[in-house]
Amino acid sequence: MGNTKKLAKRQLKNPADYKRFKELIKETKIYNAPETLTGELRPYQKIGYSWLIQNIRYRFGSILADDMGLGKTIQVLSAILFYKEKGLLENKSSLVIVPPTLISNWENEIKKFTPELTYFIYHGSNRRFPLENYDIILTSYGVVRLDLDMFVDEPWFLCVIDEAQNIKNPNTEQTKAIKEVPTRTKIALTGTPIENRLMDYWSIFDFVNKGYLSTKDDFKRNYVMPIEKLDDEEALENLRTIAKPFVMRRLKTDDDIKKELPDKLINDVYCSLSKKQIKLYNAILEEIFFDIENSKGIQRKGIILKILTALKQTCNHPAQFLDIKKPKISESGKMELLVNILENILDNDEKVIIFTQYVEMGKLIQELISKKFKQEVLFLHGSQTLKEKTEIIDTFQENPDYKIFVATLKTGGTGLNLTAASNVIHYDLWWNPAVENQATDRVHRIGQNKDVMVYRFITKGTLEETIDAISKHKTDLASKSISNDETFITEMSDEELKEVLSLRL
Secondary structure (H helix, E strand, O other): OHHHHHHHHHHOOOHHHHHHHHHHHHOOOOOOOOOOOOOOOOHHHHHHHHHHHHHHHOOOOEEEOOOOOOOHHHHHHHHHHHHHHOOOOOOOOEEEEEOHHHHHHHHHHHHHHOOOOOEEEOOOOOOOOOOOOOOEEEEEHHHHHHOHHHHHOOOEEEEEEOOHHHHOOOOOHHHHHHHHOOEEEEEEEOOOOOOOOHHHHHHHHHHHOOOOOOOHHHHHHHHHHHHHHOOOHHHHHHHHHHHHHHEEOOOOOOHHHHOOOOOEEEEEEEEOOOHHHHHHHHHHHHHHHHHHHOOOHHHHHHHHHHHHHHHHHHHHOHHHHHOOOOOOHHHOHHHHHHHHHHHHHHHOOOOEEEEEOOHHHHHHHHHHHHHHHOOOOEEEOOOOOHHHHHHHHHHHHHOOOOOEEEEEHHHHOOOOOOOOOOEEEEOOOOOOHHHHHHHHOOOOOOOOOOOEEEEEEEEOOOHHHHHHHHHHOOOEEOOEEOOOOHHHHHHOOHHHHHHHHOOOO
16 A cells, blocks of 8 residues: 555645545445445445445546446446435536447436436437436437537536547547546446557546546556566556556456356357358459559558458358358358357247347348248347337347347447347457457346356358467456457568468368
């Protein structure tokens, strides 16, 4: 604790801030749950809720970074309810900013656990800012960016951002708008505080406690370069120490939490390419490698990214790349594997979620699987309205006749509660294991009462084996998954590319 104080004093330039900090770290009180909370806080949730209360009291921001599915929403709502019951909201509203797909989820959680809190949803094309006071104003990142003037005039009690990785890039207009909102205290919720690099972490921290981790340039010099480039353990420990009072992170693997969740069993399932896929895969390589060998710089990188997409699509189904009008299950080894696994799942009268990166592939799965099993297959993707998405999710969760749910990784992979399923299929793999884990945790989360089976599809001898190997050997940084995106592969030589991408059958 002494080292924490010493390091924090360097970060807190204002003596008044340091005085509040000393009071904060002396506080160890665990608060009783609010009287009007219509649910029970699990022991670890009560700790998180109490921690939030203390940080709010001393006007320090918080990053609640619990694993996906451990109930971050109820901890925040309970803290707001605590302040309401104590008459300490100062007639101010709390602003909750979420991705559009999570608005209904937050609304349901408020109704279920904290019905005493009044709320107003400010979203949609016909939105009107309320004249009367509400405990919570619920809106989205995009609306704050578009209607920033409406939010900077309001003195908020709290500003809460869910899926805080939405502000990981400090240079976007959206991030700048969110950081302009004036508020007494800020809370960031995320299951993946570091998705790709340490600067993501800095941007989120800059939101909750501006200036505490210094400027971007200072942070790069003091932490990013030593940790990411030089594996400097002392710099890493220093960062952990100064951040610790304002970051709470509990994992599903923690002993006191693991016992509250069913098992999650991950299976890597391998399949072979069909003859049609092999022919197409090799044809793509031959055609595009000629272009690669005769290009340089940005043009070369663009061609490589194009080839990665083409090969991934070919591994999924030739129809995704060729736009075949009457696709067949037999044309794809991966699609045949999907049918085999779905037969077992449906025989056991279980539900399943199938994740894919691509809308086109989602449509293909929906078309082929609905015909094969003669039942409606639900499909969630980004082009749907909020109302349509909510109806699809509610149907899957509540109607026992709907067993199969397809979702794009981007739309269905964060924030949703899909515990009706006990099976998760990752039809195509992504470079970032954190994104994959987020998607799985839509199912493996608090409220799930069945063991969860996870299937990761990998086509043997292809680029997908490379993706899988990279995913499993990501550098572990501060116990987070730090990933690269596809750009690393654009730096390879022509010979290295041929080795990585060529078929190995």
